[in-house]
Structures are given as structure tokens and as C-alpha cells.
Amino acid sequence: MKRVMFVCKKNSRRSQMAEGFARSLGADRVQVASAGLESSFVDPLTVQVMQEVGIDISQQQSKPLSDFQPEDFDAVISLCGCGVSLPPEWLTRDYFADWQLEDPEGGELDTFRRVREQVKERVVQLLATLAA
Numbered sequence: 001m002k003r004v005m006f007v008c009k010k011n012s013r014r015s016q017m018a019e020g021f022a023r024s025l026g027a028d029r030v031q032v033a034s035a036g037l038e039s040s041f042v043d044p045l046t047v048q049v050m051q052e053v054g055i056d057i058s059q060q061q062s063k064p065l066s067d068f069q070p071e072d073f074d075a076v077i078s079l080c081g082c083g084v085s086l087p088p089e090w091l092t093r094d095y096f097a098d099w100q101l102e103d104p105e106g107g108e109l110d111t112f113r114r115v116r117e118q119v120k121e122r123v124v125q126l127l128a129t130l131a132a
Contacts, residue, residue: 011036014079
């Protein structure tokens with residue numbers, strides 16, 4: 001079973017979506033966590049748009065990356081271009097990717113929905129890659 005870490009700046013939106021999709025779509029194939037360069041809160045609009053597709057992330061919490069150890073993960077995914085800000089030990093896992101997705105913060109509900117669909121598409125691809 002692969003262990004995946006999704007990282008964003010605040011662990012409020014994109015990384016929370018990715019964690020929710022990976023838990024739902026890869027339940028028996030991956031262990032998943034998400035964190036931020038700093039912790040914040042899970043954006044209520046993120047919870048809402050995930051609920052729209054049948055995924056409940058209301059119990060997920062924003063966590064700082066410093067709460068985790070890089071050696072506990074096989075794959076590390078940055079969703080915001082923050083890969084350049086990560087400590088080197090996070091970049092040298094078996095698999096690293098920097099998806100650089102738009103932050104929907106402050107945007108309309110349609111922006112959150114668009115980003116949600118982009119995150120889902122990337123997570124589906126990631127799960128296929130990790131299974132190969």
C-alpha cells in the first residue's frame with residue numbers, strides 16, 4: 001500500500017480536496033494525509049463542493065507539514081507550486097509532483113467546482129500511476 005502526502009500552503013482547499021478524493025477513490029490502495037506549509041482551517045466552501053460529489057471531508061483538519069516525517073511517505077504531491085519551499089527530504093521520495101493548481105480562495109463557488117474537478121482528474125491519474 002502506497003503512502004501519499006498532499007501539500008499546499010495552508011492545507012485549506014486543494015490539498016483537502018485531494019485527500020478526500022484519494023481516500024474515496026483509492027481507499028484500499030493508498031494511505032493518505034494532507035498538510036500545509038502552515039496550518040489554517042478547512043475552507044467551508046471546500047467542504048461544500050466535495051459534499052456535492054458525495055465525499056464528506058467535514059472531519060478533516062488543517063495540519064502543518066512539521067507534524068509529519070518525510071520517510072513515512074512514498075509519494076509527495078504539491079498542489080500549489082510550493083515544492084520550491086519544501087525541505088529537500090520531502091522532494092526525494094519515490095514519487096514527487098508539483099501540480100500547481102489555482103487556489104480558489106476568495107473565489108466564487110464555480111471556481112471551487114472547477115478546481116475540484118482538476119484535483120479529481122489529477123488524483124485519478126496519480127492512483128493509476130502508483131498502481132502501475
